[in-house]
Amino acid sequence: MKVLHLESGMHLYGGALQVAFLLRGLQRPGDEHVLACPQGSAIAEAARPHAARVHELPMGGDADVGLVGRLRRLIRAERPDLVHLHSRRGSDVWGGVAARLEGVPVVLSRRVDNPEPRAWARWKYRLYDRVIAISHGIREVLLACGVPADKVVCVHSSVDTERYRPGCHDRAWFQREFAIPDGAPVLAMVAQFIPRKGHRTLLDAMPAILAAHPRTRVLLFGQGPEQQAVRELIAARGLGDSVSLAGFRKDLDKVLPCIDVVVHPALMEGLGVALLQSAACGVPMVAARAGGIPEIVVDGRTGILVPPGDAEALAQGVNALLGSEALRRTYGQAGRALALEEFSIDAMVRGNRAVYEQVLATRRR
Template identity: 40%
Template sequence: MFSLHVDTARTWRGGQHQALLTVRGLRRRGERAALAAQPRGELFRRAAEGGDLHALAPRGDLDLRAAWRLSRLVRDLAPDVIHAHDAHAIAVAALARTLAGRRAAPPLIASRRVDFHVRGNAFSRWKYRQVDRFICASSAIRDMLADDGVPAARTTVVHEGIDIDRIERAPRLDLHREFDLPPGCPVAGNVAALVPHKGQRYLVDAAAQLVREIPDARVLIVGAGELAGALARQIRRLRLEGRVILTGFRSDVPSVLKGLDLFVMSSITEGLGTSVLDAMAAGLAVVGTRAGGIPESVVEGETGLLAPPGDAPAMARAMACLLRNTVERRAFGAAGRRRARAAFSAERMVGETAAVYAAVAGTRPAANRAGPPGTP
């Protein structure tokens, strides 16, 4: 099976990591996997050593020049399937298939990793009709696509995977020394992009309540993004300087995780949450929200505790409960590590993805193949 993967992002987030794990995992299985990605993006840089890499830099959904280049690539490479890993990739791949001609067009498979409703404009409806199979990162995402009118026959749930061995090999970082924290203080942490749907503002509010109950507790928020300034101002307003620390982007996240006592995922919406999976693999108990696919990874009362999305007091109570109860916290962490290895390995994810390719390749797609809006 030969798959051509398309990802248009310049940033490095969970979706790009999953794309790279998929490409590398397929190659380890002896299958050919080519990648078309932004030449100035982090995914392109990290994938360079593997070869079979092609530059693609669309400027938006309707970039016909990029679509034409991809159509030429499809004709030259003749992959069995195209796998689009983000929304813009779906658009450029759908246009490329139209330009390449229906006979030359392999099936289009699309990853769906966010629990947002699909847009309702005409072009968005058209591009999603071109997808022969959606690979949904959680059942919550599959249910949302069903609400948007996507037939169940065109969706398959494949939970995301993580490189568990990489996490286990990572050395533990002494966070107290790294961030000049008081000796022995309990440390909770969050790892996510600083964007609205990750809900860190509720985590900061929760921290204000937490330190009233556990005065020496500290909270690390690891990541970069548009809300860095707003979160810093919120921390100052609540007089949490030195208690809630914005670390910025870190390249040593597995080591940071191993230095934490507790992991917190504060998302308002979440497809599945690979940071949660990483934390579980690192042996951490998790306080999460009931947003999107998080309850599919965190088993409440077994690997962690869950709070309603946006409920800072409930989040604070759960954090305080586990920070005070060392025995339960460690038991949750051990159970989480076992669950991560059993259910969320990259090898399992790649195998299930390859099975989707095999099921879809060679079949006549049921999707409407009419041209995009405004074309004859």
């Protein structure tokens, strides 16, 4: 089996990280996996040890119609049995068109939960032999948009449970690195700085959190276009002593086990890789009941769910966990167990391979 994978992300997180996991796990004698990705992208280097070949191509997003021609030439050169499209930014549609024009079956991974107009969805999803939703929440969104149920299968995203595991092994370093006073409870939010991630909801909840736990410190990890606006809002509300922008980190496996509670008040979310990482590290979570989040933040088992955009409920959930070490421990242990059981890399690889085999078997009939 030969598969051409297409990933258009530039940075090695989210969907691109899942592609790296998949390429690593799919290696099997007789199989061949080839990656097409943007020039200069982080996934190119990460994939080289695991892919037969890596092709770096110009990818200009939704308006880059020329991507169809570039992909058609690549498909003719590589002659794959199947094309797997892993991301949007134009590669979903133009990749689907290119594969169809070359007569090659095509699979799309869908990682976001925002709905699409039904008329557009009816046309777009005809391009694909199968759609892999990374959460049941995304699958339900696709069905509501009119995509046939037999075309959509759920295969959860994964987390490296060997790298992300419980145990803060260097608390002194952690406190120095992030200027955390002795004994201060620490919250973390790991997300792109974009409106739908809900940073403002967390800031709205901070007065109630600080009233109950005045020594609380909050670390906001990530980068994105809203970063400066959030920084200004922190200053305007006088939260600078409690809330810090901690930037994009490559050592979250070292940081997360030292966190008391991870907060994720996203308004929309496909699943949330940061939540998978937090659960694998045994960290309890408070999150919004949106998209695929309830599949990893199981209310009353691995964390607490609140309505999206509800700052009061968010504060109540955070305060409940900060007020009970026993509850934090119970939820953290359950999160680790769930990550091992349902979100392992092996399970994700098996699920994707099964889809490939089903699509190819159907084509042979």
